[in-house]
Amino acid sequence: MITVSEAEQIILSHRKDFGVEYVPFLAARGRVLAENIAADRDLPPYDRVTMDGIAIQYSDYEAGCRTFQIVATQAAGDPPPTELYSSFIIHHSSFIKPCIEVMTGAARSSATDTIIPYEHLHIADGIAHIKHEPVLPGQNVHVQGTDRRKGDTVISAGQIIGPTQINMAAAVGKSELLVKKLPRVVILSSGDELVDVTDTPLPYQIRRSNNYSTYTVLRHYGIEALMLHLPDDLDAIRREVARLQTEFDVIILSGGVSMGKFDYIPQALEDTGVQMHFHKVRQRPGKPFWFGTFGERGVVFALPGNPVSTFMCLHRYVLPWLETSLGFPPAPPACAVLAKSVRFEPQMVYYIQVKLRQDAEARLWAEPLEGRGSGDFANLLDTDAFLELPMDRTEFEAGEVFRVLRFKK
Ligand code: AMP
Ligand code: MG
Numbered sequence: 001m002i003t004v005s006e007a008e009q010i011i012l013s014h015r016k017d018f019g020v021e022y023v024p025f026l027a028a029r030g031r032v033l034a035e036n037i038a039a040d041r042d043l044p045p046y047d048r049v050t051m052d053g054i055a056i057q058y059s060d061y062e063a064g065c066r067t068f069q070i071v072a073t074q075a076a077g078d079p080p081p082t083e084l085y086s087s088f089i090i091h092h093s094s095f096i097k098p099c100i101e102v103m104t105g106a107a108r109s110s111a112t113d114t115i116i117p118y119e120h121l122h123i124a125d126g127i128a129h130i131k132h133e134p135v136l137p138g139q140n141v142h143v144q145g146t147d148r149r150k151g152d153t154v155i156s157a158g159q160i161i162g163p164t165q166i167n168m169a170a171a172v173g174k175s176e177l178l179v180k181k182l183p184r185v186v187i188l189s190s191g192d193e194l195v196d197v198t199d200t201p202l203p204y205q206i207r208r209s210n211n212y213s214t215y216t217v218l219r220h221y222g223i224e225a226l227m228l229h230l231p232d233d234l235d236a237i238r239r240e241v242a243r244l245q246t247e248f249d250v251i252i253l254s255g256g257v258s259m260g261k262f263d264y265i266p267q268a269l270e271d272t273g274v275q276m277h278f279h280k281v282r283q284r285p286g287k288p289f290w291f292g293t294f295g296e297r298g299v300v301f302a303l304p305g306n307p308v309s310t311f312m313c314l315h316r317y318v319l320p321w322l323e324t325s326l327g328f329p330p331a332p333p334a335c336a337v338l339a340k341s342v343r344f345e346p347q348m349v350y351y352i353q354v355k356l357r358q359d360a361e362a363r364l365w366a367e368p369l370e371g372r373g374s375g376d377f378a379n380l381l382d383t384d385a386f387l388e389l390p391m392d393r394t395e396f397e398a399g400e401v402f403r404v405l406r407f408k409k
Helices: 004-012 058-062 082-091 163-171 210-219 234-245 265-271 307-326
Strands: 020-024 053-056 067-074 097-102 114-117 121-124 127-130 153-155 176-180 185-190 226-230 250-254 275-279 290-294 298-303 335-338 349-358 364-368 385-389 401-406
Touching (some): 004 275, 185 210, 185 234, 210 307, 234 265, 265 298, 335 385, 364 385, 364 401
Parallel strands (some): 185 250
Antiparallel strands (some): 067 127, 290 298
16 A cells, blocks of 8 residues: 555656647636736836826926916826816916816826825815925826836736736736646546435435535636446446546546445456556545556546545545646645644544634644544535644644645635
8 A cells, every 4th residue: 555645746747738728818717827928018008197186297386386277177088188288388377387187097198297186185166276285296196117017927827817817917908818728527426325416315325425526626727527427337337437538638536446346446447448556545534545547648536435535535636636737836735733632543644624723823723623434524514624644653742733735715
């Protein structure tokens, strides 16, 4: 039996590249960007007024002027009324100076340089009087190109598309984004005791569920997996997995990988040409986990059927494989502090279910809530994560720090 870290290494050494594709930017959430996105204009693209108020020439204020004639009102989206401003100067050489009433988002007129907000003004009959000092030169202008220059990379390849990337893509006019292609995934449940969610189980049957949780976890990455069910019948399983190898890159199975009389999955996989890389890992839950590959880029994760085991193996092995294959930015493993001492004797890694709580010093505490084993999927609702307790020890003391696998974000 191999160890958790050996299993992880084998799986990650079989990472695959599924190519790239263009998708509409709004459909790209959760995908990995495969191109650098450049600014098509300066950011901001013009000197942007940042307060509603009036635009003046600072030199007028500096020369002592506190009263300004409003010569035009410029909404955001209006061209700057520079000519009206300039012709006022030509026709009125009096002490009163011109200003432009401007709104946030308007492009600053080149005839003005300083914005005074309404809150600092008294306005009556088209005359604005400054009632709040001082006014600083160039205030309330977001200067063209100060955030990014035209041509600068504003989103770099490898980033995961989320709201801030969508915001930037829209701003620079990228309605389609080149992203890493997703693998084609099929999720196979197995077991003659399992009926579907809409069925009424007989007294000795249950509804299948872990295929749906697996589907939901993958959906987060944008993967729309196909779900199928296999009976406990060697020939039927052989036929189905042989057919699916031609259509899918990833086959995720659950159940049928233990020592039971009807656990046909490993044999059916090998009979149809899937190369086994390991069967069984020193871990609880999830010991019977089986992993193999087929063809150029096909991988098979045959997960134990108990829902907690399936869920743990999905998070510990399938998702890191998927993220590595898609080129996710490497993230150091997350850790948490064990809140209560635990004893675990078997020579295996123990993935103990924990409830997480962050204290005032930002320390993440993991409160063990063990549940009743790998069949107790109700316990997953009361917990947030698995804490990885290493294999080489029996006692785990409160206050020690261990790797944590969060399944609720
Ligand atoms: P197996 O690995 O096939 O021996 O299954 C182990 C346990 O997990 C059995 O109690 C199964 O009924 C249960 N199980 C297997 N597959 C599923 C599934 N898709 N949803 C819920 N429970 C399952
Ligand atoms: Mg079974």
